[in-house]
Amino acid sequence: MSQSRQPKKSKHKRRKIILFSIMLPIMAIILVVSVYATYLYSKGENALDKAFSSIRDGKGSSLRTQKIDPTKDNMSFLIIGVDDSDVRKFEGNSRSDALIYGTLNVKTHDLTLLSIPRDSYVLVPGTDNSSEQWTKITHAHAYGGPELSVQTVENTLQLPVDHYIRFNFDSFLDIVDNLGGIDINVPVTFTEQDSKDKAGAITLKKGQQTLNGEEALALARTRHIDNDIERGKRQQLVIEAIIQKAVKTTSITTYPKLIETIGDNMKTDLSKDDITSLAQYALTKGVNVKTKTLAGSDSTIDGTYYYTLDEEALHVTANELAKELDFTPPFAAATTDDTVADDATAISAE
Structure with missing residues (x-):
């Protein structure tokens, strides 16, 4: 047994x-x-706390009648790209190298990006240290940081800027490299300096390819081969590619590096809860990226080059963006040309 x-x-x-x-x-x-x-999660909280920097005394846009909740309401934001690297040796604020006004329509999932040429001739409001003046919009950040950039864009478009996101070139390089590069159909062959100002360091050929941080930065920065409008379009391409790669990234080892980059090199008045909610929205809903540019012409005033905005086209564009925000069109007399279609790209997390 x-x-x-x-x-x-x-x-x-x-x-x-x-x-x-x-x-x-x-x-x-x-x-x-x-x-x-x-x-x-803990690291992310610390990084987002570090990146948070309020403007306007923590209040929303004066053009809004009520506070916007980015998790529920259509919202606008201003992306400010600056070069504050050691090479520049800036004391205080540098000029903005890229300005993109964006709107997110949470109902239609449309993310619209408007590139604002850095040499646009606009009225920059006065500050404690500078007087009101007509000058290049890039100077607004140098005179008054993100807050004056936001105020200048609001005055120009007559639309609210609900939040801002400022990044420098170091964060740009790190984000692209930590994502493993971004896929872009480079629209033109060119040679450009690198982030250390080494002349001729980057050469890209026209066509589809994967770019590292330095190459993506060169594509976003180069401006002498054509003009600021085309440069703005290239910056939009780069941002679309970053979003495309970010929402499809599945490697868990990528996120700590991205989080460190946010904490070290970016500033925003979006709270960590807002950022978390927006990230979840993008990852689950996907977004349709639309791009716009501001029509204008080259001009010289007192021996200085400016990009003079076409006033009628500016008003039409502002009214179109107002619709994305459920905001009253600021220029009632402007007519919309419905025959002109936006460039659009659908970005899905799937």
Whole structure:
């Protein structure tokens, strides 16, 4: 009897050992992922806290009649790209190198990006340290940082800027490299300096390719091969490509590096809850990216080059953007040319 039971006990024991040997690594993986997720969340909170920088005394746009909730309402934002690298040796604020006004329509999932040429001739409001003057819009950031850039764009478009996001070239390079590069159909062959101002360091050929951080920055910066309008279009291409890659990135090792980049090199008045909600929105809903440019012409005033905006076209564009915000069109007399279609790209997390 005892001999007949022994094999059953041994078999049962072996089953327990096999089951334990399978479950142990699974439990270990779950434990590691749980600890990592907790670390990542904590690290993310710290980084977003570090990146947060309020303007306008924490109040919303004066053009709004009520506070906007980015998780529920259509919202606008201003992307400000600056070159404050050690090469420039700036004291205080640098000029903005890129300005993009964006709207997010949470109902239609449309993300509209309007490039504003850096040499646009606009009225920049006065500050404690500077007087009101007509000058290049790039100077607004140098005179009064993100707050004056926001105020200048609001005055120009007569539309609210609900939030701003400022990044420098270091963050740009890190984001693209940490994503493993971005895929872009480069529209033109060109040679450009790198982030250290080494002349002729970057040469890109026209066509579809994967760009690293330095190459993507060169594409976004180059402006002497044509004009600011085309430069703005290239910047839009780069931003679309970054969004496209970010929403499709599945490698968990990517996120800590991106989070560190946000904390070290970016400033925004979006709260961490707002950023988390917007990220979840993009990852689950996807976005349709539309791009716009501002029509205008080259001009010289007192020996200085400016880009003079076409007033009628500016008003039409502002009214179109107002619709994306459920905002009253600011220029009632302007007519919309419905025959002109926006460039659009659908970006999905799938």
